[in-house]
Amino acid sequence: MSPSAPASLDVVFAALSDPTRRAVVERLRLGPATMTELATPLSATLPALTKHLAVLERAGLVTTAKRGRQRFCALTAAPLRDAAAWLAEYAAYWDERLDALTGYLKENP
Template sequence: MVKYQPSLDRVFSALADPTRRAILTCLVAGPRTVGELAEPFEISPSGFSKHLRVLERAGLLRQHKRGRERFCEVLVEPLEEAVTWLERHREIWNSSLDAFAEYAEQLQIKRNPKRKK
């Protein structure tokens, strides 16, 4: 039976949107205020807040208040979990694709024995 990981699902769902990926990229250099973060995006404040909430629910972003300003910072642990999942599945798929390529080559040789290498 397949074991589902809801937290991983939320991470990939959040990363599926180019605006949210761009927000995370902006945070690579360190925490920024919501205002600084929103500035380059041509989105309504409520739309931008929605993107931040999705990233927060996925565990990719944390907001905290300092005085009158809200700061955002990226959280790398969920990204590391996603990378680990992708790496593990890449190995599985590479192995499967290699086996499929070998099988296809053997079929080709059986169908056309004169083309043997």
């Protein structure tokens, strides 16, 4: 991971801390969507969705492109991969600790 990764992770995790933004990311996992397609199931207004998308764009999680009158949104996977890699390091740490605890408890009932 690059030296700048922790700062970028802060932005990614902050963006994902909101349930509406997580729902947008979840929907975009299925493929690109227009803002209207994103707003409808969330019962979000377009201005509110625009604010959420701006946060996701700043985090590098979403890109938007205007085609005609519609704005299409797409998921960008790289920041999610970085966050998953960071979390995986801690998962390995805790797996080792829990395995050691399990071994200790088996030896010392």
